[in-house]
Amino acid sequence: ENTIVQSLRVVFREPVTIILYFSVLFFMSPRLTIFTILIIPITGAIIGGITRRLKKKAVQSQESLGRIVNILDETLGGMRVIKAFNAERFMRGKFDQETDYYAGVNVNMARKNELASPISQFLGVFVVAGILVYGGGLVLSGTSDLGASDFITYIIIFTQVLNPAKEISRAVSSIQRGIASAERIFTVVDTPPKISSPASPSPLRSFEKSVEFKNVSFAYQEATVLKNINFTLSRGKTIALVGPSGGGKSTLADLLPRFYDPNEGEILLDGQNIKDFDLSELRSLMGIVTQESILFNDSVFNNIAFGIEGATESQVQEAAKIANAHEFITTLEEGYHTSIGERGSKLSGGQRQRLSIARAVLKNPPILILDEATSALDSESELLVQEALTKLMSNRTTLVIAHRLSTIQHADEILVIEQGEVVQRGTHAELNQIEGLYQKLSTIQSV
Structure with missing residues (x-):
């Protein structure tokens, strides 16, 4: 200037x-x-x-x-x-x-x-x-x-x-x-984004059938994170990803909204490669709750209604009730219009996470991605939120990442990921009967 x-x-x-x-x-x-x-x-x-x-x-x-x-x-x-x-x-x-x-x-x-x-x-x-x-x-x-x-x-x-x-x-x-x-x-x-919409995107109005990961591999520079991942997430079903930290679970979830693109293989939405769709339309189908609560220096209301135009007070309150956040919000100085500070610094870790969950609930997406969504909650809040999420997930396609196996026992399928590969797959009951990593994790957490 x-x-x-x-x-x-x-x-x-x-x-x-x-x-x-x-x-x-x-x-x-x-x-x-x-x-x-x-x-x-x-x-x-x-x-x-x-x-x-x-x-x-x-x-x-x-x-x-x-x-x-x-x-x-x-x-x-x-x-x-x-x-x-x-x-x-x-x-x-x-x-x-x-x-x-x-x-x-x-x-x-x-x-x-x-x-x-x-x-x-x-x-x-x-x-x-x-x-x-x-x-x-x-x-x-x-x-x-x-x-x-x-x-x-x-x-x-x-x-x-x-x-x-x-x-x-x-x-x-x-x-x-x-x-x-x-x-x-x-x-x-002027740095061009690595991920962008195609010049002539295919129309994407809704999600009807399934999401399919087909021979998907991914590497950060030269470090291979995912190797030949294959699974199908059908509409209305829940798939959980479990395994040791650093195994590639969060990266796998990040591929679905195209925060990254796979180096090999493809991800199909209703049989069509997600690269063919407009980025904003693809992401509009998804609600994401990350492991780290990302909040903004604004009011509780605006954080829950983030990115959703025309959200009403009653809709925001209903979303907060489902996420078990309404009770603590009403005790704040100005209720839903209380400023939560930079990155939500005025709230506890559990309170921040519940606001993130409420934000995903309000968006009401057909696909939910929950990356350790209850990791920062105390036992009582975790139980209440998990019950609410179970109701919420019943009509939605959900990809859940969890370390606590108690939170994903009712998943339709559990994928055990270790060092970027699916080493076991099945329901909670099936995997508990098989000697392997899942049974070991389950035994450790039950002690």
């Missing part, structure tokens, strides 16, 4: 002024003007060298500022951990080190920026001196096409070129800093 405001006028006005002055000078003495034009590139190269270094320092400054903001964000967000581990001195030292570097770069950049103007003045005087020596010699020898008085006029007009030249020099310095800032911004802004 500063680059545009400060430099736009200079960039458009001053070059025109210089061209007009040089037109007059060329008309007065072509020979002397050609000599002048030959000297000017030398001065331009010197100033150009300074501005190139200025851009390099500006890039370093912007990168350092980004690191400072990151340190501040981490420090404020992790305040409890920092205090608990007595790491205040370490974080302060980290911050001081980065700000010292940032200050040094900016001082260096300011010096170079301030050098541009005096150097351009010095070089301007140097050029004038050159013209005086060369032009004066021509006048004294009688070989110049200018008389003594005209030569003085020529010098006076040429000195008027110096001011616009200095303005251009300053503008170029400012532009170099602006370019460095713009490059940092547009590197992020």
